[in-house]
Amino acid sequence: MPLDPELNSLGFPKAPADTRVVVAMSGGVDSSVVAAQLAEEGYDVVGVTLQLYDHGAALAKKGACCAGVDIHDARRVAEEMGFPHYVLDYENIFKDAVIDEFADSYLAGATPVPCIRCNERVKFKDLLETAKDLDADCMATGHYIQRKLGDRGAELHCAADANRDQSYFLFSTTPEQLEFLRFPLGHLPSKDATRQLAARYGLPVADKPDSQDICFVPGGNYASVIEKLRPGAAEPGEIVHADGRVLGQHDGVIHYTIGQRRGLGIGGLDEPLYVVKLDVESQRVIVGPKEMLATRTVPVREINWLGDQEFQSRPEWHVSVKVRSTRPPREAVIRPTGPDTAQVELMVAEEGVSPGQACVFYQTEGSRILGGGWIWKG
Template structure:
């Protein structure tokens, strides 16, 4: 087996590398080329090519495409740019806007990986007779002994960079074809390798915001896509008493405290959004505590499949560590109920819930789903608070 767990010598192994123009995917391409693999770089033009040029913290547009091309020239590999703007708009941007209008807090990176990078780009890699598709994600995969090449997904070595939360929706067939060379490297080592390989992006800043949302201003993007969507309404407390007015629920997310502009003797937080009535419901921090979560669009990577009252660990935000929980899966409806051992604050419909085998730093990713409904730890306690 070569370093990518493939039964060919590197020079006979074709690897398509998804090159975003950032340091991580550039290092992947450079390392594999240095190891003797037949490397082909592909960059996806996903959105707004002209307006995004020279904007820092983005990916897959403008300057990033230029940077990817320069890296490919430096390491001596063929490089192609594919126009996926229409696919990206339909599968990711439009869904993002619709989700926000429904009072949810979507995670577009999950959908981008699921439907663009790991479906459409993976199919392109196969068309190019590639043996695998490699990316710069910080996540690990390993072949399972005696499983005929079946692979499992694990948290990355560098906990500060681990991106497993965003990859729970990867299907088994996709995972078997994917490779993640950075899963066993800390970020500072990636930077060192970029300098060693003399890549022009070695000091390029990492992407921070969602690529099509400049400076994190979600409401501006949604207002541009759906100009008639911002419906004014009331801000109410947990009992429905009006406390103020707002200019549209697209300006609020669950857990938000700043910008409410309410006169109150205690801090108030957005507890939930009600798109049908255009109401923003606020309450004390205690009202944010979530005990039970319902998931839809469940994807399962573990073997065997989920069972009733299964002990797992779950992650409801990318910035949080996995926490212990119990899982019940209903195959008839493809939904799951997650009961948290310790309530979590600020869990919102539309977010992702990644499921792990346990809380270990290198735990296996079992799957996950989209959060559709949350239940407060105690409605009475929240009102009392």
């Protein structure tokens, strides 16, 4: 809530009824609570749900977002809370901006994070522009992250509940987008608090399970999706030890990721081995001991910088970084090598740093997100 009594809860100097807010509704409990809460506060709420892929495939799949059943759930919430709701067909946009790059990156031996690209290229780009076309004052989402006003404008901060924080997936939010976005759930202490609000509003999705998988990857089976998108992609090859020994055969590099230990198909060895490199050109999976996974130097590109000073105004930045969504931030030094490229030096080596993942920057003290970029091979 703003401190200025002249502003409403979304930060505008007018009555809620005169403030139009587009709510991005996935059909889940989080975005439904945001829409219901704002409607109850008297805002001019417009719910929008994106159809991102084929209904027939989506309806047969549980545990995803933006599927057919989720569109139905979002519509029910809008009807019960009394605000308009629209479904937009973004199937082609989603395929071009997210799915195709996911497939190509995976085939190149990377480990992509399509949820980040979806936020960056679809939800916070095309959908945000649609919200402006609807004369909205802002767009609200159910993400667990906080937007706070600093001396130089809106800042991005971690959610109050560290277990729900989604900052890793939102690092590419630009300052311009941040001015227009609102995240009403970011201050809540827990997901239980969100579900309690859903129950209070009597929402039909109050007990709906959280989505677990990437929306277009059923059961987390990346390889099956890649084979469907890129027929013939799974070419067989050799599993090779880092010392040059051929240990076995595989059915396609797409079945492996950096850091993988289980399911390598090379049993009977005395030492535990991990995937340390994917050689796509020669169709070889390189394995080795765990210590080969450790690295301290991480090349990063496509950096989105959210700091108050220009990114290249200093030779180095002392920050904390996340190189995986499930890992806590670790101390690091960022050394800019261009307007949107850098070498990141980790103070303590991390294992399994993989091209295609994000490297997200945080203040060493406090909750502010300073941006991030994409890890590449260098």
